[in-house]
Amino acid sequence: MTLTVLAAMVRKDLMLFFADRRSVIMAFAVPILVASFFGSVFSGSSSDAEPARIAIAVVDQDGSTISKAIVSGLQGDRNLNVAVPTEEDARASVTRGRTSVAAIIPKGFGDAAGQAFFGSAPKPALDLLFDPSRSAEVAMVRGILTEHVMQAVSREMFGGAQGRQYVERMLPQIESSQTLPPDQKRLLVQMLRTVQDFYNQPNQTAQTAGPGLSMPYTVRERAMTANTNAGYNGYAHSFAGMGIQFLLFAMANLGIEVLLERQQGLWKRLRSAPLSRTTLLAGKTISGTIISLLTLFVSFGFAIVVFKVRISGSVVGFLAVSLACSLMASTFGLLVAALGKTPATARGVTTLAVLMMVMLGGAWVPTFIFPAWLQQATLVVPARWAVDGLDAMTWRGIGLAGAVLPTLMLLAFAVLFGGVAATQFRWEE
Amino acid sequence: MLIINSLRKTFGSLVAVDDVSFSIERGQLVGLLGPNGAGKTTTVSMIAGLVTPDRGEVLIAGRRLAGDTDPAKRRIGLVPQDVALYDDLSARDNLRFFGALYDFRGRALEERMANALALVGLADRARDKVKTFSGGMKRRLNLAAGLLHDPDILLLDEPTVGVDPQSRNAIFDNLETLKQRGKALLYTTHYMEEAERLADRIVVIDHGKVIADDTLAGLTGGVVAVAGQRPTLESVFLTLTGRSLRD
Numbered sequence: 001m002t003l004t005v006l007a008a009m010v011r012k013d014l015m016l017f018f019a020d021r022r023s024v025i026m027a028f029a030v031p032i033l034v035a036s037f038f039g040s041v042f043s044g045s046s047s048d049a050e051p052a053r054i055a056i057a058v059v060d061q062d063g064s065t066i067s068k069a070i071v072s073g074l075q076g077d078r079n080l081n082v083a084v085p086t087e088e089d090a091r092a093s094v095t096r097g098r099t100s101v102a103a104i105i106p107k108g109f110g111d112a113a114g115q116a117f118f119g120s121a122p123k124p125a126l127d128l129l130f131d132p133s134r135s136a137e138v139a140m141v142r143g144i145l146t147e148h149v150m151q152a153v154s155r156e157m158f159g160g161a162q163g164r165q166y167v168e169r170m171l172p173q174i175e176s177s178q179t180l181p182p183d184q185k186r187l188l189v190q191m192l193r194t195v196q197d198f199y200n201q202p203n204q205t206a207q208t209a210g211p212g213l214s215m216p217y218t219v220r221e222r223a224m225t226a227n228t229n230a231g232y233n234g235y236a237h238s239f240a241g242m243g244i245q246f247l248l249f250a251m252a253n254l255g256i257e258v259l260l261e262r263q264q265g266l267w268k269r270l271r272s273a274p275l276s277r278t279t280l281l282a283g284k285t286i287s288g289t290i291i292s293l294l295t296l297f298v299s300f301g302f303a304i305v306v307f308k309v310r311i312s313g314s315v316v317g318f319l320a321v322s323l324a325c326s327l328m329a330s331t332f333g334l335l336v337a338a339l340g341k342t343p344a345t346a347r348g349v350t351t352l353a354v355l356m357m358v359m360l361g362g363a364w365v366p367t368f369i370f371p372a373w374l375q376q377a378t379l380v381v382p383a384r385w386a387v388d389g390l391d392a393m394t395w396r397g398i399g400l401a402g403a404v405l406p407t408l409m410l411l412a413f414a415v416l417f418g419g420v421a422a423t424q425f426r427w428e429e
Numbered sequence: 430m431l432i433i434n435s436l437r438k439t440f441g442s443l444v445a446v447d448d449v450s451f452s453i454e455r456g457q458l459v460g461l462l463g464p465n466g467a468g469k470t471t472t473v474s475m476i477a478g479l480v481t482p483d484r485g486e487v488l489i490a491g492r493r494l495a496g497d498t499d500p501a502k503r504r505i506g507l508v509p510q511d512v513a514l515y516d517d518l519s520a521r522d523n524l525r526f527f528g529a530l531y532d533f534r535g536r537a538l539e540e541r542m543a544n545a546l547a548l549v550g551l552a553d554r555a556r557d558k559v560k561t562f563s564g565g566m567k568r569r570l571n572l573a574a575g576l577l578h579d580p581d582i583l584l585l586d587e588p589t590v591g592v593d594p595q596s597r598n599a600i601f602d603n604l605e606t607l608k609q610r611g612k613a614l615l616y617t618t619h620y621m622e623e624a625e626r627l628a629d630r631i632v633v634i635d636h637g638k639v640i641a642d643d644t645l646a647g648l649t650g651g652v653v654a655v656a657g658q659r660p661t662l663e664s665v666f667l668t669l670t671g672r673s674l675r676d
Contacts, residue, residue, distance in 0.1 A: 004529055004532050004534055005529060005530055005532070007529070008525070008526050008529030008530065009526075011526070012515070012518070012522070012526045015517075015518060015522060016515060016517055016518065019517035019518070020517060263511075264511050264512070264513060265509035265510065265511030265512070265513035266513045266514070266515070268474075268477070268479055268507060268509045268511075268513060269507060269509065269513045269527060269530075269574065269575075270530065271477075271478065271479050271497075272477040272478060272479060272502065272505065272507040273502065273527075273530035273531060274497070274498050274499060274500055274501075274502040274503055274531070275497065275498065275530060276497050276498050277497060428474075428479065428480045428481065429474055429479040429480060
């Protein structure tokens with residue numbers, strides 16, 4: 001008898017689910033749309049892809065060889081999109097958020113920077129105006145700017161006209177200095193004469209200045225995944241995260257449907273039949289699990305076909321995590337049905353609960369940006385295990401072993417939610 | 430067929446039902462009357478197994494009803510006060526689901542569905558979604574869902590609320606048919622004329638207690654006629670329960 005009843009309950013719930021166009025759209029179309037968007041944003045750049053450029057403005061009030069070289073260097077940088085407006089326009093552009101950073105090279109910067117290069121003069125200030133909402137970009141621009149300023153100043157000082165003039169001006173001053181210790185004076189004069197000899201070589205002119213200081217290393221970057229054939233695909237993570245989010249929403253909705261059934265007297269009919277409480281809860285759990293699995297599989301199916309997401313780890317592991325995740329979500333729906341008083345209040349509370357769960361679970365932004373204590377705290381959030389498990393089985397390419405812990409944790413959450421729901425459910429009508 | 434013995438139910442400090450006893454024979458319709466909050470629905474809920482009594486017992490054909498899965502519950506059909514149907518499913522799909530709860534399937538289920546739909550005059554709308562039905566049609570289908578498993582006892586909790594006269598009349602005809610088939614019917618209502626027309630016996634309940642249990646003639650016979658007017662069930666009811674508002 002139980003099987004007939006369970007089959008009937010599942011059939012009925014599936015029919016109701018597919019009869020409700022809003023539920024279907026929320027469960028299938030919306031996660032795909034949102035995950036596609038997040039995937040495109042966070043998918044990372046491939047080697048041949050054009051990186052997103054940071055918009056900056058450079059105001060050259062100096063007009064020196066060095067400042068011009070700095071502007072030229074910045075304009076040639078593949079990470080930047082450089083505009084050269086007036087100071088007033090640059091300020092307005094940053095204020096309105098159109099430009100992340102504006103660098104103002106003040107008058108006399110080139111001269112002062114050249115003198116400060118050998119450490120004998122005060123360092124000139126370079127003004128950086130930035131949009132406070134884009135501090136990450138400011139840090140990046142600061143680094144790029146440092147590289148180009150060092151390159152421009154060193155090139156000029158080691159081979160440009162300004163460097164020659166500086167050496168010619170400094171040599172007599174050092175030779176006639178009464179304050180420098182004789183040893184230091186001798187060494188400094190020796191160094192500057194060597195530089196002067198370098199300038200006076202036949203093939204050295206002001207126009208053929210050397211490259212200046214440059215980065216003394218290059219970087220070989222390798223994305224690490226467990227499976228050498230697996231590559232990072234941002235869509236895999238976004239479909240996992242958004243899949244979990246909308247699956248939890250769908251199941252919370254299933255719980256709210258139970259509250260509506262209670263309001264409509266339908267639960268009285270169910271309770272008046274000779275059915276155990278276990279059968280009634282099991283029927284709801286199975287329906288929810290099937291709907292959750294469908295949601296997840298349709299989302300990932302789309303991601304596999306359209307965005308070339310691959311299950312680079314274990315297919316069995318992927319299925320195990322998906323099943324455990326669906327079971328967890330389904331029992332979460334039961335929890336909503338058990339603890340909710342009315343559909344309206346339950347809807348508000350569960351929306352907040354789901355959003356908190358997926359946010360802390362790393363579905364929106366990776367958990368590594370959280371403070372250390374919060375990263376530890378998210379271990380008690382089921383969405384974290386679901387996202388980690390699905391990530392492990394897809395782009396991380398970890399084998400079946402990587403699915404064991406997330407699956408067990410999700411099953412433990414399912415037992416916890418189901419247990420609380422069973423004890424807290426209002427059985428009396 | 431159905432014996433209620435000293436049922437009592439409290440919700441916190443509120444005594445909803447207190448020592449309620451009555452019985453219903455085969456082929457008999459008992460009207461359960463009472464003002465709002467008198468304890469009618471709680472009594473029906475205890476008989477249907479939805480609420481566990483604090484004390485007392487419900488006997489079905491002499492056997493005590495015990496637990497959620499008691500097979501004796503198969504002998505009870507409930508027609509709730511609300512239209513307890515799935516609006517997004519067809520009439521057939523609703524009945525198929527409710528029939529499956531009693532382990533009916535295949536041809537047996539099809540036959541029961543056809544009979545129930547024919548009884549309430551909805552055979553030609555079987556495949557239509559419930560949300561397209563009028564209020565009266567929904568009430569009739571609500572009744573069909575309650576008797577799909579052919580119960581010996583049918584509990585009807587205000588089954589004609591918000592129904593037009595035609596549908597109400599059709600429901601009355603259905604109930605007469607069920608009585609003739611030997612079913613025991615418990616019918617709660619606020620409409621006195623319904624009880625006058627249908628009930629073989631009337632139980633009046635107030636403040637959780639049974640304050641009258643008799644036939645219509647027995648109840649009206651005990652009240653003195655005023656100005657030569659024969660007492661009605663309503664005047665008897667108001668005499669028994671008072672005229673103060675029960676909100």
